[in-house]
Amino acid sequence: MKPREETGLAVPISAVERETALSKDTLRMWERRYGFPSPTRDQFGDRIYPPAQVDKLRLIRRLMDKGFRPGKIIPQPYHSLLELLGGSHVQDPFNQNDFITDLLRFISEHRVTELRSALQSQVQNLGLRRFILEVAAPMVRAVGEAWFRGELAIFEEHLFTEVMQNLLRKWAGEARTTELKAPRVLLTTFPNEQHALGLLMVEVLMAMEGAECISFGIQMPIADIVSAVAAHQADIVALSFSQAYPRTRSSEGITELRKALQQHVEIWVGGAGVARIKRVPEKVMIINDLDGIPAEVARWRQKTDHSRLFA
Amino acid sequence: MKPREETGLAVPISAVERETALSKDTLRMWERRYGFPSPTRDQFGDRIYPPAQVDKLRLIRRLMDKGFRPGKIIPQPYHSLLELLGGSHVQDPFNQNDFITDLLRFISEHRVTELRSALQSQVQNLGLRRFILEVAAPMVRAVGEAWFRGELAIFEEHLFTEVMQNLLRKWAGEARTTELKAPRVLLTTFPNEQHALGLLMVEVLMAMEGAECISFGIQMPIADIVSAVAAHQADIVALSFSQAYPRTRSSEGITELRKALQQHVEIWVGGAGVARIKRVPEKVMIINDLDGIPAEVARWRQKTDHSRLFA
DNA sequence: TTCATTTTTTGTGTAGGACAGACTATGACG
DNA sequence: CGTCATAGTCTGTCCTACACAAAAAATGAA
Numbered sequence: 001m002k003p004r005e006e007t008g009l010a011v012p013i014s015a016v017e018r019e020t021a022l023s024k025d026t027l028r029m030w031e032r033r034y035g036f037p038s039p040t041r042d043q044f045g046d047r048i049y050p051p052a053q054v055d056k057l058r059l060i061r062r063l064m065d066k067g068f069r070p071g072k073i074i075p076q077p078y079h080s081l082l083e084l085l086g087g088s089h090v091q092d093p094f095n096q097n098d099f100i101t102d103l104l105r106f107i108s109e110h111r112v113t114e115l116r117s118a119l120q121s122q123v124q125n126l127g128l129r130r131f132i133l134e135v136a137a138p139m140v141r142a143v144g145e146a147w148f149r150g151e152l153a154i155f156e157e158h159l160f161t162e163v164m165q166n167l168l169r170k171w172a173g174e175a176r177t178t179e180l181k182a183p184r185v186l187l188t189t190f191p192n193e194q195h196a197l198g199l200l201m202v203e204v205l206m207a208m209e210g211a212e213c214i215s216f217g218i219q220m221p222i223a224d225i226v227s228a229v230a231a232h233q234a235d236i237v238a239l240s241f242s243q244a245y246p247r248t249r250s251s252e253g254i255t256e257l258r259k260a261l262q263q264h265v266e267i268w269v270g271g272a273g274v275a276r277i278k279r280v281p282e283k284v285m286i287i288n289d290l291d292g293i294p295a296e297v298a299r300w301r302q303k304t305d306h307s308r309l310f311a
Numbered sequence: 312m313k314p315r316e317e318t319g320l321a322v323p324i325s326a327v328e329r330e331t332a333l334s335k336d337t338l339r340m341w342e343r344r345y346g347f348p349s350p351t352r353d354q355f356g357d358r359i360y361p362p363a364q365v366d367k368l369r370l371i372r373r374l375m376d377k378g379f380r381p382g383k384i385i386p387q388p389y390h391s392l393l394e395l396l397g398g399s400h401v402q403d404p405f406n407q408n409d410f411i412t413d414l415l416r417f418i419s420e421h422r423v424t425e426l427r428s429a430l431q432s433q434v435q436n437l438g439l440r441r442f443i444l445e446v447a448a449p450m451v452r453a454v455g456e457a458w459f460r461g462e463l464a465i466f467e468e469h470l471f472t473e474v475m476q477n478l479l480r481k482w483a484g485e486a487r488t489t490e491l492k493a494p495r496v497l498l499t500t501f502p503n504e505q506h507a508l509g510l511l512m513v514e515v516l517m518a519m520e521g522a523e524c525i526s527f528g529i530q531m532p533i534a535d536i537v538s539a540v541a542a543h544q545a546d547i548v549a550l551s552f553s554q555a556y557p558r559t560r561s562s563e564g565i566t567e568l569r570k571a572l573q574q575h576v577e578i579w580v581g582g583a584g585v586a587r588i589k590r591v592p593e594k595v596m597i598i599n600d601l602d603g604i605p606a607e608v609a610r611w612r613q614k615t616d617h618s619r620l621f622a
Numbered sequence: 623t624t625c626a627t628t629t630t631t632t633g634t635g636t637a638g639g640a641c642a643g644a645c646t647a648t649g650a651c652g
Numbered sequence: 653c654g655t656c657a658t659a660g661t662c663t664g665t666c667c668t669a670c671a672c673a674a675a676a677a678a679t680g681a682a
Binding site for chain 2: 634635636637638643644645
Binding site for chain 1: 630
């Protein structure tokens with residue numbers, strides 16, 4: 001039990017693990033292999049990491065989430081990594097419209113009330129579906145990108161998430177009142193997947209299609225997803241994966257889930273974390289775009305009606 | 312890179328770490344010290360844990376969260392631990408009223424719609440404040456206890472959390488409309504603290520007192536809390552800690568935060584995780600009960616007015 | 623190009639040891 | 653009998669150093 005020593009500014013390995021989401025083992029391994037990080041030691045011989053190294057580690061982590069590999073980026077100095085970061089930014093004049101830019105400015109200037117009411121009025125103007133497709137989803141992406149480039153602090157991203165979540169949850173309640181209840185959809189994410197907004201947007205869109213959505217929030221162990229499907233007689237399991245979710249874990253988990261569920265239960269997966277997935281597990285539906293959801297729900301209904309004809 | 316092998320039912324150490332939140336180091340240390348767990352090995356010599364042992368580990372984890380120490384409980388057989396679990400359950404005839412029991416039944420019988428509408432109508436009947444104090448908070452506790460005793464599955468707890476969260480967030484929006492804006496309160500939790508409901512209840516209660524609540528959701532690194540306080544000119548930082556949050560981490564983190572913040576910014580902490588805290592850090596307010604919040608807000612206002620007289 | 627095979631890269635696993643800090647028990651003293 | 657200081661025990665996290673399977677990249681053949 002060696003808690004943090006007050007050693008000026010340098011932080012112990014446990015803090016680095018927490019802040020970078022790189023395991024202690026990995027940190028020690030990189031140190032041996034690449035010579036970075038190169039922490040100094042405290043009075044007990046334990047590693048302590050200077051803030052500059054932690055910053056670089058955070059940067060490396062972000063680049064890895066984008067697909068870069070450790071061996072290529074760890075040896076590079078901080079400023080070249082920053083260039084890499086900027087270079088990966090594709091300015092999209094079509095999506096990145098003025099309105100989104102305004103909203104981003106509200107976030108970075110901490111004008112919460114204005115952000116909240118601007119979003120609220122957009123829901124009124126565009127309607128819920130268009131709001132999600134044209135405002136909410138692009139904003140989630142834009143905020144993620146801005147954070148990635150260091151233009152937004154974590155707390156600013158958190159605040160946006162919170163405001164958006166309040167809004168979506170409020171409207172999710174409204175959307176639910178529809179009387180139709182065709183496929184029963186169970187929504188959740190795998191453990192360690194923190195991103196709730198993607199799931200929430202899917203929930204609202206499906207609810208608007210008249211599907212009976214039962215969201216379990218984020219971070220459900222696979223075994224519990226299986227139990228929940230049985231308990232609620234779900235027709236579809238919808239899973240959301242964010243950019244940062246490790247690809248091995250997602251495909252591994254999906255395969256495991258597919259094996260554990262009955263064949264007639266469909267698995268729908270979506271989000272940036274599975275968009276560029278290589279080997280798609282069998283009998284799993286990949287939803288690459290939010291606006292494809294209505295069609296998929298329709299497909300499910302048609303399929304089910306069809307099979308009923310022969311049942 | 313040694314991902315899970317398909318070895319029947321036994322799971323590798325990484326999965327055990329994920330499911331029990333016990334670190335690999337701890338698992339190996341217990342094996343060495345206490346002879347439990349005693350995993351078999353796969354074809355590569357890696358530990359694989361039979362489900363029964365994982366169950367016992369989960370049980371041990373829960374008991375430790377309640378204050379039991381490893382050395383006392385690890386050597387005991389599964390059934391004695393179960394008794395310990397039951398024994399710690401205090402049946403409270405005053406709080407555990409019929410209504411709460413009904414709601415718990417809705418959860419365990421997966422009657423989502425009825426749960427949702429029962430809660431909704433209780434908000435109407437009791438009003439928001441009494442709903443939180445008399446229904447929401449007791450239910451959070453009851454559900455936690457029921458899960459702890461194995462009477463509710465994780466997915467059932469998740470679903471309850473989700474339903475309650477939707478409700479509270481919807482009403483949080485309503486409560487916010489009040490024009491008063493006395494203390495500006497920044498709400499969040501430390502990293503690894505997942506429980507959002509406690510925070511949400513506090514937010515609503517404070518908003519009803521006319522405080523300007525800015526919730527950042529869960530899991531904010533301390534450094535970001537400090538930045539957020541500066542950016543938003545917050546008067547108070549409110550932190551929520553659930554039962555399972557390690558006490559060393561909470562008091563350590565609170566002390567660190569206290570040092571980093573200006574003296575005039577108050578820190579309010581609450582939740583089961585700090586209820587039985589031993590050494591209270593200086594200049595930190597511990598809120599032991601939700602219904603004490605109005606008084607604390609009043610105290611803050613009085614204090615501030617008073618200091619203004621002399622300013 | 624596309625597919626199959628080899629090579630490199632990379633993270634997670636193993637073992638065993640050390641020790642600081644939290645907790646508990648003991649004893650002295652008012 | 654309670655309170656406080658001290659000694660002893662318990663416990664998790666850190667250390668070193670090495671091994672190796674699976675993923676990714678590079679190579680070669682069709």
